[in-house]
Each structure stands twice: as structure tokens, then as C-alpha cells.
Amino acid sequence: MLRQNLWKLLLTLVVVGWTVAELIPLRDRKFDDYVRHQAKAKPAEFAALFKDVSERVASKQAPSVYVALKQIGKERKLDLSQFFPQIRLEQSLRNVEKRNNILLDELLKRSKGRLQLGLDLKGGVAFTLEVDPKITATMPLDARKENLTKSIEIIGERINGLGVAEPIVRPVGESRIEVQLPGVSTRDNPEILANLKKPARLDFRMVMEGTGAMAQDPGEAPPGYEVMTTEDEDRATGAVQVHYYIVKRRPEMTGEGMKDAYVHMDEFGRFMILFSFNTEAARRFGDITTANVGHQLGIVLDGKLYSAPVIRGPITGGSGQIEGTFTQREAFELANVLNNPLEVPLEVVEQYEVxxxxxxxxxxxxxxxxxxxxxxxxxxxxxxxxxxxxxxxxxxxxxxxxxxxxxxxxxxxxxxxxxxxxxxxxxxxxxxxxxxxxxxxxxxxxxxxxxxxxxxxxxxxxxxxxxxxxxxxxxxxxxxxxxxxxxxxxxxxxxxxxxxxxxxxxxxxxxxxxxxxxxxxxxxxxxxxxxxxxxxxxxxxARPAFIGSWLLVVVGVVVLLAKGEKIYGIYFTGGDQVSLTFARKLDLSEVRR
Incomplete structure (x- = not known):
């Protein structure tokens, strides 16, 4: 009998064993306790670091241990991966800030239970954001999709800075974005919605004269400047190369006057980005490019450097072009940055909190x-x-x-x-x-x-x-x-x-x-x-049952047509839900009565 049922026994043991392993750990663990437990190297140094982290959280300088570790790592140029040798990061990744972000995201993920609970079971806030339909109505379908994708990327990066575990940011239709933040409350984070839906800022900033793309982190930037990075893919090896730039903090101009930017292919099959400004912005951009020929101009969206092209000559006609060895994907991404998908604030069309x-x-x-x-x-x-x-x-x-x-x-x-x-x-x-x-x-x-x-x-x-x-x-x-x-x-x-x-x-x-x-x-x-x-x-x-069944179907269809839109709930028709505040704390069973 064992030989006959051996495959069933092995299949059952393998499947059940695998699924049990996938469920462990069952519960979330506190991130601060988990991090201290997982720090296997340099315990004395990490203890001193964690003391600074705890003080920063206690003094409200950071909302959580996750954010405090990220802040301190950035300020001190401290590679946190040295305390967690069991978590292997790419050796070629030398950007300390990037390494810390990947490390902290992985630690946060591992601290959570494998089976995540939804907002209705865990609590949290969710909202749906929409770009003004009047703005997107005149845009082609491909442009709307590209715009939505870039907007999701920007919102996702903003959420990553908050240390929210397992957030959901996904498109809904062609102009809406659904955001779910489990474990977050607007009471403790009243500004979270405003920060996520605020307009993204497009800046044009000068790269420090005498510097350019550097393979190594230059360290402390001079007053009035900051170190920013771009990530470029090596065409031959596929490896991601990090380039460092010393960029002026104060922008020469913002992207408010940008009219349009799109990808164009020249006669040699090379991709370039063509752009144009309105009259006021064209005059300002002409002055900047005339005064800085031969220098690099950084294109910064929402605090992230995307490109730093060299100004080869004055651009005074209100339009210009950016040339380079772009792939099609890179060209479209830079054009989308110039168009600034979050130039206007998003509208909240739905919001709920548990x-x-x-x-x-x-x-x-x-x-x-x-x-x-x-x-x-x-x-x-x-x-x-x-x-x-x-x-x-x-x-x-x-x-x-x-x-x-x-x-x-x-x-x-x-x-x-x-x-x-x-x-x-x-x-x-x-x-x-x-x-x-x-x-x-x-x-x-x-x-x-x-x-x-x-x-x-x-x-x-x-x-x-x-x-x-x-x-x-x-x-x-x-x-x-x-x-x-x-x-x-x-x-x-x-x-x-x-x-x-x-x-x-x-x-x-x-x-x-x-x-x-x-x-x-x-x-x-x-x-x-x-x-x-x-x-x-x-x-x-059989005959009476058949006739009776169809009679019930007909009655149901008639009632459905008679009631019309009255059968739809708030999820289909839209509307308001009212929240009431009581003078004293009530048990949920009392509220339901």
C-alpha cells in the first residue's frame, strides 16, 4: 500500500510543508526590536547609533525608527549594511543612500508577517486620487498612460520615505491612482495626504562649475550646493552605474513655463527630446543658457536629479533640444519628467480610514x-x-x-x-x-x-x-x-x-x-x-419546475427594471458617509445598537 500511495504522501508532505514555511512568521514584529535583534556585527557601534535613533524619535525629529535610521545614514554618509552582514547587497552598488534604502526596506519587509492583513483587518487609510479630467481630456491615450505611470512612481517614492510596510499604489482606469497605507492613521500623520497629493516641483539647477559626473561620492558639498546622483545603465554589461553631481540648491528657474516636451528621432535614428516654453519662461531660459554656455544644467523633479545635459549654446527662441545617447525608454522618461505629470495637485475622489x-x-x-x-x-x-x-x-x-x-x-x-x-x-x-x-x-x-x-x-x-x-x-x-x-x-x-x-x-x-x-x-x-x-x-x-423557475427569473428582471438606479449602493452612485463624534467613549456594541 505504501508503494501505491507514495506519490500522494510525498506530494502532501511537500505542499503542506512548503505552505507552512511560507506562513512563518505569522505575526508582525516591532521594527525597532527586530532591527536590534538582526544587527549581528559591531554591536557597540550599533548600540550607540540606536541610542541616537531613539533620541531622535523621542524628540519628534523623526516619526519612526525607520525614518530616523534613514536620516542619520544620509547625514553621516554611514553605510548601515556593515551592521547586517547576513543581508547581502550588490557589491557594485556604491551609493550609500541607495544601499541604506534597499537595506531598510528589506528589514521592514522581513519584520512583517508573511500573510499581510488588509485595511479592514489591520487598520489604515486609503484614498483614490484623480488628475483633473479637464487637463487630461485633450491628451492622447499613450500620453495619459505615461503621465499616470510617472505620477505613480513619484507618489511611490514619497511613500517609501515614510517607512510604510506593504503600501499599495496602483492605477485605476486612465486617470486615477489608488493608494492604501496599512497601519497609518491621519490622526498621527495629519499631513500625509497633503504631502502625497501635492504638486511635484520641476527645477532647473546649475551643476557646480569645474565638476561633472563623478564615479565616487565627493563627500561634503560646498555651501549652497548638494550632492545628487543619477543612475545610468551600462549598455554592454547591463550594470547600473551611479554618477555623482554637485548641484546648486537654489534653482535658476522652475518648470512652470514648460509648454511641451516630446521625443523625436533624428535622421541617424538617435533619440532626442524637443521642448518649448511660454513667452515669459522662454525669456528667462534664454538668459540662463546665454550666461552658462558649456556648463551643465541639472533637471530635477521632486528633489530627484534625472539628467544634467551640457548647454552647448544660447537657447533664445523658446524651444530647444536635448541630445545624448538615449535609449527609447530613457528619452521618453526624460520627456515625461519635463512635462511634469504632477504639475497640478491631484484631487481626492474617495477616502476612507479604518x-x-x-x-x-x-x-x-x-x-x-x-x-x-x-x-x-x-x-x-x-x-x-x-x-x-x-x-x-x-x-x-x-x-x-x-x-x-x-x-x-x-x-x-x-x-x-x-x-x-x-x-x-x-x-x-x-x-x-x-x-x-x-x-x-x-x-x-x-x-x-x-x-x-x-x-x-x-x-x-x-x-x-x-x-x-x-x-x-x-x-x-x-x-x-x-x-x-x-x-x-x-x-x-x-x-x-x-x-x-x-x-x-x-x-x-x-x-x-x-x-x-x-x-x-x-x-x-x-x-x-x-x-x-x-x-x-x-x-x-420537471415541466412545472421549469415553468416556475422561468417565472421567478422574469419577476426578478421586472423588479430590477422597475427599481432602476435605486438598487445601487454608494460604491456605484457616489455620495457621503457621515462620521459622528460622541462626548464619551462608547463600546462598538453600543454604537451598533
Whole structure:
């Protein structure tokens, strides 16, 4: 028997073992405690550094340990990776600030539980931002997409500076951006929304005379200047090269007068960027370029240096061009920077926040609902199918573990709709086992032995199990494809659950049943039935049932048309949600009453 079931046993052990490993750690760990525990090298130096970090956080100079470490590393030009030798960074990456950002992001990620909770379970703030439709209405589709992509990049960089773990920044349609910040509250960070949606500033700054692109960090910049970097990809090796520039802090002019910038290809197939200014900006730019021929002019967007071309001659006609060895992607990126996708502030079209207490209440409610539904389901199948039901419950537990492990491995977020999807997955798993047991019951009634009935039960139930799961998978696929937010989360959980249900029913349940039946551990499989030896002529009522079903469909369509838009909730129609403040603290159960 072992040889026959060896592949099932190995598959089950490998899959369950892998998913359990993917779920560890189960809970988030405090970032400051985690960092201190992970600092394996130079403990005395790190202790002194962490003391400075703690003092900075206590004095409100930094909102968190994450931000304080980033600030101190930048100010002191201190490579934090020396304290964490177990985290290997690229040897060719010499930019200290970049190394620290990558290191801190990795530490923050590792400090969190593998299966992340959504805002409805963890708390946090979410909002949807939109570019003014009047501005984007005249833009071509490709330009709108490029504009949206660059806006998402700018907002993402702003969020990264806050030390938010697992933020979500994604496009919605052609002009909207959805932002989710778990664990963040507007009470503790009242300025966070204003900082994220504020206009990006485009500056033209002069590079310090006598300097240019440097391969090494020059260290401290002279007064009035700062060290900025660009990252360029080596065409031959693909390696990223960091170049350092000493750039003037005060800009010569801003990008307010920029009319347009676009990519052009010359007769030799080289990419260049053509740009133009309005009248006032053209005059100012002409003065700057006339006075600085032969010098480099830095193009800075939102505090980041993107390029520093050399001024080859006065540009006085209100338009000019930037030449270089650009790839098509680099040329489009620089043109998009000049167009400044966040020149105007974004509008908030939706915002909601879930506080920690409400999130805890949601977790408690979700746990209770999960325990009750699982307990009732497990009790039902054990009551009706005794030992077989108990083994099915063990397979259901494996099903849930595998489902959660797969979600953790792909970076999915568990939400309340996701918990509903897990409960539905358990119901589908029970349904599959019921089909198998009922087919076994039929075979046993024909006088067949228990091992033969087991084999026939799985063979005859397979087509029904496959058909049921395929139709559900189709529905889940549509929800993932067309849905957003909770609908998509439910669809993702349900889709994963369909595959884990098939594995649990057809491999794990079968392995356990063959182990106890073919191994001789049980001689009979008791099954309880309320209705014994029934003989209903269902087909006799086929015509009335068919007519009645279509009558109900027609009634539903008529009611739907009669109510019209009244059936839509606030998510479809828009509207306001009112928050009330009470004179004293109320328990959530009192509020619900």
C-alpha cells in the first residue's frame, strides 16, 4: 500500500510543508526590536547609533525608527549594511543612500508577517486620487498612460520615505491612482495626504562649475550646493552605474513655463527630446543658457536629479533640444519628467480610514464567523459520515493551511471578503467529500466491499467535482479580471481555494481513506442517513419546475427594471458617509445598537 500511495504522501508532505514555511512568521514584529535583534556585527557601534535613533524619535525629529535610521545614514554618509552582514547587497552598488534604502526596506519587509492583513483587518487609510479630467481630456491615450505611470512612481517614492510596510499604489482606469497605507492613521500623520497629493516641483539647477559626473561620492558639498546622483545603465554589461553631481540648491528657474516636451528621432535614428516654453519662461531660459554656455544644467523633479545635459549654446527662441545617447525608454522618461505629470495637485475622489479598534473588532467578528461556520460544517460531516467525516475534516484543515500559504507566497492580502472566500472554499471542500461518500454508499448498497466502494466512489464523483469547481473558477476569474478592491480580493481567494479544494479532496482525502481502509484499520464505514430507501419521481415535476423557475427569473428582471438606479449602493452612485463624534467613549456594541 505504501508503494501505491507514495506519490500522494510525498506530494502532501511537500505542499503542506512548503505552505507552512511560507506562513512563518505569522505575526508582525516591532521594527525597532527586530532591527536590534538582526544587527549581528559591531554591536557597540550599533548600540550607540540606536541610542541616537531613539533620541531622535523621542524628540519628534523623526516619526519612526525607520525614518530616523534613514536620516542619520544620509547625514553621516554611514553605510548601515556593515551592521547586517547576513543581508547581502550588490557589491557594485556604491551609493550609500541607495544601499541604506534597499537595506531598510528589506528589514521592514522581513519584520512583517508573511500573510499581510488588509485595511479592514489591520487598520489604515486609503484614498483614490484623480488628475483633473479637464487637463487630461485633450491628451492622447499613450500620453495619459505615461503621465499616470510617472505620477505613480513619484507618489511611490514619497511613500517609501515614510517607512510604510506593504503600501499599495496602483492605477485605476486612465486617470486615477489608488493608494492604501496599512497601519497609518491621519490622526498621527495629519499631513500625509497633503504631502502625497501635492504638486511635484520641476527645477532647473546649475551643476557646480569645474565638476561633472563623478564615479565616487565627493563627500561634503560646498555651501549652497548638494550632492545628487543619477543612475545610468551600462549598455554592454547591463550594470547600473551611479554618477555623482554637485548641484546648486537654489534653482535658476522652475518648470512652470514648460509648454511641451516630446521625443523625436533624428535622421541617424538617435533619440532626442524637443521642448518649448511660454513667452515669459522662454525669456528667462534664454538668459540662463546665454550666461552658462558649456556648463551643465541639472533637471530635477521632486528633489530627484534625472539628467544634467551640457548647454552647448544660447537657447533664445523658446524651444530647444536635448541630445545624448538615449535609449527609447530613457528619452521618453526624460520627456515625461519635463512635462511634469504632477504639475497640478491631484484631487481626492474617495477616502476612507479604518481605526485600530474597528479593525480589531473586524478581526474578532471574522474569527468568530470562521470558527462557527467551520465548526458547524465539520460537525455536520462528522455526524453523517463518522470516521470518513473526521478524515475529511483533517483534509479541510490541510486545505486552509495550503490556501493561506499560497496567498502568503504570492503576496496576497487577507481581507474580510477573503475570509468569506475561505469559508466558501471549506463549503466546496465539504461538498466534494459528500459526493464521494454518497457514491461510496451506493456501491456499498450493491454489496461491494469497502476497498472496492472507495475506488468506485472517487471514480464516479470525479466528473461532478471537476464540473462544479470549473464553473466556480470561471466566476472567480471574472471577478479577478473585472473587479477591484473587495470584489477582486474575494475572487483571488476563491480562485486559489478551488485548486486547493481539488488537491484536498482528490489527493489528501483519498490518501487518508486508503490508509485506514486498505490498511485494515477499519472494516466498515458507518454513514448516517435521515431518509432511507427513498424513491422520488423527480422527473414527474420537471415541466412545472421549469415553468416556475422561468417565472421567478422574469419577476426578478421586472423588479430590477422597475427599481432602476435605486438598487445601487454608494460604491456605484457616489455620495457621503457621515462620521459622528460622541462626548464619551462608547463600546462598538453600543454604537451598533
Amino acid at each position: 481605526g485600530p479598534s474597528l479593525a480589531k473588532d473586524a478581526i474578532d467578528s471574522g474569527k468568530l464567523a470562521f470558527v462557527i461556520s467551520t465548526g458547524l460544517t465539520g460537525g455536520f460531516i462528522i455526524f453523517f459520515y463518522s470516521i470518513g467525516g473526521l478524515l475529511a475534516v483533517l483534509a479541510m484543515i490541510c486545505n486552509v493551511v495550503i490556501l493561506l500559504g499560497v496567498m502568503a507566497s504570492i503576496g496576497a492580502t487577507l481581507t474580510m471578503p477573503g475570509i468569506a472566500g475561505i469559508v466558501l472554499t471549506l463549503a466546496m471542500s465539504v461538498d466534494s467529500n459528500i459526493l464521494i461518500f454518497e457514491r461510496m454508499r451506493e456501491e456499498l448498497k450493491l454489496g461491494k466491499s469497502l476497498p472496492v466502494a472507495l475506488e468506485a466512489g472517487f471514480d464516479k464523483a470525479f466528473s461532478a467535482i471537476l464540473d462544479g469547481n470549473l464553473t466556480t473558477l470561471l466566476t472567480a476569474g471574472i471577478m479577478v479580471w473585472l473587479g477591484t478592491g473587495p470584489v477582486k480580493g474575494f475572487g483571488v481567494t476563491l480562485a486559489i481555494g478551488i485548486f486547493t479544494t481539488m488537491l484536498a479532496a482528490l489527493v489528501i482525502s483519498r490518501l487518508l481513506l486508503e490508509w485506514v481502509i486498505n490498511g485494515g484499520l477499519i472494516k466498515r464505514l458507518p454513514m448516517f442517513s435521515i431518509l432511507q430507501s427513498t424513491s422520488f419521481d423527480f422527473l414527474k415535476w
